[in-house]
Amino acid sequence: xxxxxxxxxxxxxxxxxxxxxxxxxxxxxxxxxxxxxxxxxxxxxxxxxxxxxxxxxxxxxxxxxxxxxxxxxxxxxxxxxxxxxxxxxxxxxxxxxxxxxxxxxxxxxxxxxxxxxxxxxxxxxxxxxxxxxxxxxxxxxxxxxxxxxxxxxxxxxxxxxxxxxxxxxxxx
Amino acid sequence: xxxxxxxxxxxxxxxxxxxxxxxxxxxxxxxxxxxxxxxxxxxxxxxxxxxxxxxxxxxxxxxxxxxxxxxxxxxxxxxxxxxxxxxxxxxxxxxxxxxx
Numbered sequence: 001x002x003x004x005x006x007x008x009x010x011x012x013x014x015x016x017x018x019x020x021x022x023x024x025x026x027x028x029x030x031x032x033x034x035x036x037x038x039x040x041x042x043x044x045x046x047x048x049x050x051x052x053x054x055x056x057x058x059x060x061x062x063x064x065x066x067x068x069x070x071x072x073x074x075x076x077x078x079x080x081x082x083x084x085x086x087x088x089x090x091x092x093x094x095x096x097x098x099x100x101x102x103x104x105x106x107x108x109x110x111x112x113x114x115x116x117x118x119x120x121x122x123x124x125x126x127x128x129x130x131x132x133x134x135x136x137x138x139x140x141x142x143x144x145x146x147x148x149x150x151x152x153x154x155x156x157x158x159x160x161x162x163x164x165x166x167x168x169x170x171x172x
Numbered sequence: 173x174x175x176x177x178x179x180x181x182x183x184x185x186x187x188x189x190x191x192x193x194x195x196x197x198x199x200x201x202x203x204x205x206x207x208x209x210x211x212x213x214x215x216x217x218x219x220x221x222x223x224x225x226x227x228x229x230x231x232x233x234x235x236x237x238x239x240x241x242x243x244x245x246x247x248x249x250x251x252x253x254x255x256x257x258x259x260x261x262x263x264x265x266x267x268x269x270x271x272x
Contacts, residue, residue: 024266084242086246106239107235107236107239110235110238110239110242111235111238113253114238114253114255114256117208117209117214117253117255118255120208120209121209124209125209131258131259131260131263132263133221133226133258133259133260133263134257134258134259136258137229137234137256137258138234140231140233140234140235141234141235141238143231144231144232144234144235145235148235
């Protein structure tokens with residue numbers, strides 16, 4: 001089994017963001033740190049979905065791999081965006097609890113949106129300059145988001161994971 | 173959409189409410205409207221942490237600040253997502269370009 005461990009990705013990000021013994025870390029290291037932070041969060045989510053619907057004991061199965069790989073970045077962002085809205089889109093509303101998904105899932109979702117956006121900029125945009133504080137806070141954001149997800153009520157976690165796997169059809 | 177000055181005011185108060193109780197002081201907040209990779213309008217909110225206080229930013233503060241800024245802006249009917257960037261007075265004063 002070779003599932004990408006979120007904590008390992010965060011630790012890799014830490015090393016990259018602090019990579020220069022003398023002077024400032026290179027832009028490439030700060031950018032890769034942000035990217036690693038996002039991927040830690042994203043793979044945490046993929047594993048959570050596959051663990052929920054296939055099972056932790058089946059992590060070496062093809063079925064686990066199929067579910068794990070079924071979540072794309074766009075769906076992850078879309079579900080996060082609905083989770084933070086006071087009123088989600090009509091297609092999502094039947095599946096949300098009456099009072100929303102709660103503060104912990106919302107916090108996780110804000111982080112998901114932010115880190116995906118940052119990752120895209122870090123990986124592709126040539127103009128922005130990233131500083132050490134920026135990269136370190138992105139890593140903290142990702143770690144905090146995982147803690148908040150784990151602290152959320154079970155039903156809210158399950159609802160969020162189900163929406164990731166089976167997003168309601170909407171007109172994009 | 174809110175005017176930038178109002179967004180700045182809301183973002184500053186939201187961030188200060190999270191950071192200042194821990195001793196991390198805000199030197200300045202900069203707000204810039206921009207467009208993300210999908211063409212969506214977003215706000216770049218850059219927090220400049222005051223000299224010597226960055227180490228007071230506690231675990232949890234990044235996420236709490238992001239949430240607070242966005243929720244307060246939404247409560248004021250600002251729908252654009254606010255991305256919170258971080259820097260320090262010391263970083264802004266560094267001379268020259270870091271190596272790519």
